Amino acid sequence: MTRLSRRTALKTGAAIGAASLAMPAIASEPAGKLTSFPLSQVRLKPSRFLTAQETNQRYLLSLEPDRLLHNFRAGAGLQPKGEVYGGWEKAGIAGHSLGHYLSAVSLMWAQTGQPEFKRRAAYIVEELAACQAANGDGYAGGTTVERGGKTVDGKVVYEEIRAGKIDTSGGLNAGWVPIYTYHKVLAGALDAHALCDDPKALAVAIGLADYLGRMFEALDTAQVQTVLRIEHGGIVESFAELHARTGQARWLDLARRVQHEDIVAPLAEGRDDLAGKHANTQIPKLIGEARLYETGGDARAAKAAMFFWETVVDDHSYVIGGNSEFEHFGPPRKLSTRLGQQTCECCNSYNMLKLTRHLYAWSGEARYFDLYERAHLNHILSQQDPDTGMFTYFSPLASGYARGHSTPTDSFWCCVGTGMENYSKLGDSIFWRDGDGVRVNLYYPSTLDWTEKGLKLEIDTDFPYDDQVSLTVTKARSATTVSLRIPGWCAKPSVKVNGRVRATTPKNGYVALTLRAGDEVTLTLPMSLRTEAMPDDPDLIAFLSGPLVLAADLGPAEQPWDSFDPVVIDAAGAPPLVPVAGPQRFTLAEHGRPQGLQLRPYFEQHHNRTAVYFRRLTPARWASVEPALVAEAKARADIRDRTVDIIRFGEQQPEVDHNLKASAGTQDTGNLTVRSRILNKGSIAFEMATAPGPLTLQVTYDGSARNKDFRVLVEGQEVAHETLAGERTATLNVKTYALPQALTDGRSKVTVRFEMAANQWAAVFEARLFKQAEART
Structure with a gap:
């Protein structure tokens, strides 16, 4: 059994030297020389991949566009045609699901040719156009925000920002990532235009971009950078894409204007400052940099995108190809202490694979598809529940955990949106065009129909459960070069053409074959066992x-x-x-x-x-540690079984779920996780679920903090005046506070509040509410 590091496996291949360690040189021409074949020319054949696609088709068809459009119509002063869905669609981020759904049905139309998906895309585009007409300025959005104790249309946030009123202390002007959501809708319109050949979709996209662009154009550079502190999705990519489609310089200028310098500048200089940053906030920014290079030739953008990819893959990724714990990057190459229930957010891999496609198109290096294959098979394909079609948010890599899945109508997390897209484009990266030839990068049962060239290829295989792949040229006007990727993990591949053995020494990770109509290729990729x-x-x-x-x-x-x-x-x-x-x-x-x-x-x-x-x-060593491991497992199981609720501070989703409000605070990076640091007589308040019987509040503080002065209150009653007295430690400081039962009886949830004295701070990692242990006699 071979021992390999992931860096070795992905960058050099196993024993075949498939790729150079050096970053690819920036192409002299911005546009990549390699392109994936359009989804409309690729069809999946019966396999687990087709089954997953069909499961997703059923889910997409079960959703009602009018319900996803509820807030859009309501905000535009039009009568909604359907009740709003639950989950995130009832929260301030509402509308992002419509954008993902529009992309997904557009992709599914291209992937399957089933008219209902194109019809739905066209209907949504028409509805968005109606909302734009009612608004009169190109705006169409589904976000909401609170103003004066009432929930109002999220458009107010953009108008405030345009007027120079910018507040990033709690979201963006108290809105939950509004530009991120806006980008999803814009991206959906662009996908409908490209995949469904709908000219009205381009008009809608231009209207959406014009409204957002005028907001940014009203700000100075410092104000723009302040706005960009809050997650904003792939807005650079969309502006750059509009430049590519229209040729209008304004969109290229806007793409450059909304580059987030705090992130892009260090990466372009070859510095990894990612520790502590929300992972999926950053990845779309670098997809935007890649698209900016392709459309505008910006060399710095290419450097940033390439260095980011190298850094995330080499220094921040787990064995399944995914990254992040609790949605955040940690210190580079420090992953062994960052295994938990919330590793590998699925959106991250969705976006990393998009970035991988860009970089591969520039260089054609097979190692990019070693990563693509790993993340697609092990992470993306783990996301969908095959029984229900529902999606995971995280892929837990800590031992003893299971995946959790969304519900059909009451979740609508970000990973539901990217999941809908993931399973609508399973065929988008199998075949790539290389001049007049074809590269095969993934071995999924499928058919390529290159109509312009009169070429048809078929792949039949049970890969990755079987190591044999059959490729047949069922139609060809002339001889064609077909290049087969030899994965970095495969040390001894073999190739037969029409039963005759062919040489299999890979060149740049590929075996190139000249094939004609009727040729049958058998590729064998022996799968050795190894550890990483x-x-x-x-x-x-x-x-x-x-x-x-x-x-x-x-x-x-x-x-x-x-x-x-x-x-x-x-x-x-x-x-x-x-x-x-x-x-x-x-x-x-x-x-x-x-x-x-x-x-x-x-x-x-x-x-x-x-x-x-x-x-x-x-x-x-096992004999010496076994008793302690058994005792630790027993204690961990006990506290888990008694836990009623838990919040980890500094993480967006848990703080939203617990309705956290902060009067002052910042996020910072500690040795173990992201923490919320309360400053200068600041306070935070959050809600926690309760259960019958006596409860204990457990709070985990930074062990280095000592001699502080703050109060811990539950339902307005002080339960502790905390000083964190004692010696400083490099580890965590866990405090428990038994709660009077009268504070929790009859309540389904309680409000917990931390109030700091003047000029004091404390770093808080986690709060947990659990049932007190039963007395033993």
């Missing part, structure tokens, strides 16, 4: 078979995992996995603890608790 260690801990390892990350099956999601994190007993070298019955099924046999662990692909374990990373121990 954490970059900061060589004894915390994951197992892979070919492109697949393997995970231990720890039982059904509804059954808690009460044991310790699984470990591997390794007396001499890398421990072997033993194959068992079934494709990509293995066991650790006597090498695993607990014994009898079964491993299979992570992505397919939709309803199971899993273990992805394993601590590697010698027999002697």
Whole structure:
């Protein structure tokens, strides 16, 4: 069994030297020389990929565009035609789902050719145009915001900003990422134009961009940069895309104007300042930089995009190809202490794969698709519940956790939106055009119909469960070069054409074949087993078979995992996995603890608790730590079972969910997670769910903070006057406060408040409300 680092596997390939470690040189021409074939020319064949696509089709058709359009019509003074959906669609971010949905149905039309999806896209475009006409200025939006204790149309935020009133202390003028949401709608209109050939969609997109552009044009440079502190999606990409489609210089000027310098400048200089930053806020900015390079030739933008990709892939990504814990980047190459229930937000991989496509188009380096394949198979394909079509938000990589999924009508998280898109374009990166030739980058059962060239290719395979891929030229007017990607993980590929063995020494990661009508190619990609260690801990390892990350099956999601994190007993070298019955099924046999662990692909374990990373121990070390691990697991299970509610500070979604209000505070980066730091007689208040019986509030503070002065109140009653007295430590300081039962009885939730004395601060990581332990006699 081979031991490889991810850096080695992705950048050099396993034993075949597929790619250079150097970043690709910036192309002399802005436009990439490689392009993926349009979705309309690619069809999926019967397989797990087609099944996933069809599951998503059913979900898309179950949604009602009029319900997604509710706020748009209401804000424009028009009568809504459907009730608003629940979840985020009832919150200030409402409207983002419509943008994603418009993109998804446009993609699905291109991918399947089913007319209903095109009809729905056209209907939404018409409705957006009606809202723009009613507003009279190009605006159409679904966001809302509170003003004077009332919920009003979010357009007020843009008008305030245009007038120079900008407040980023709690969202953007108290709005929940309004420009982010606006971008989703703009991107949806652009997709409808490109994929459905709808000229009205371009007119809608121009109207949307014009309204937002006039807001930015009314601000000076400092004001623009202040606005950009708040998550704003891929607005640079959309402005650059409009320049490409219209040729109008204004859109290129706007794309350059809304580059977020705090992020772009360090990256362009080759500096990684990502620690502590919200991950998915940043990735779309760099997609925008890539598009800006393609449309405007901005070399700095290309440098920033390439360095960001290298940095995230090499220094911030987990074995499944995803990144972030609690939605944030941490210190580079420090991942072993950042394994939790909320690793790998799915939106991040959606956007990283978009960025990967841009960079691959510039250089054609196969290593980009080593990353694409890994993240697509192990992360993107893990997102959808195959039974219901619902989507995950996070992919938990800590041992003993299971994925959670959205509901059909009461979630509408960001990852629901990107999930709808992910499963509407499963065929978009299989085949790429390379001049007059074809590159095959993913081995998914599919058909390419290159109508202009009179070429038709078919892929048949059970990859990644089988290592054999069949490619047939079913139609061709003339000989064509077809280049097959040899994955970096494959050391000994073999190729046969019409049954005859061909040379398989890859050049730049590809084997190029000259094929004619009727030729049949058999590509064999043997999948060796290997381990991959954490970059900061060589004894915390994951197992892979070919492109697949393997995970231990720890039982059904509804059954808690009460044991310790699984470990591997390794007396001499890398421990072997033993194959068992079934494709990509293995066991650790006597090498695993607990014994009898079964491993299979992570992505397919939709309803199971899993273990992805394993601590590697010698027999002697295992004997010494076993008692402590067992005791720790028991204590962890006890506090988990008694927990009623928990909030982690400094994370956008938990703070929104708990209705957190801060009079003063900043976010900062600690050694373990992102924290909220309260400053200068500041205060924060948040809501927590309760349960019958006596409860305890547990608060986790920064261990380095001592001799402070603040009050902890519940429902307005002081439960602690905290000083954090004692010696400073480099670890966390956990305090517990038993609550009077009268404060919680009869309430479904309580308001917790921290009030700081003048010129005092304290860093708070987490608050947890749990049931007090039953007395034992």
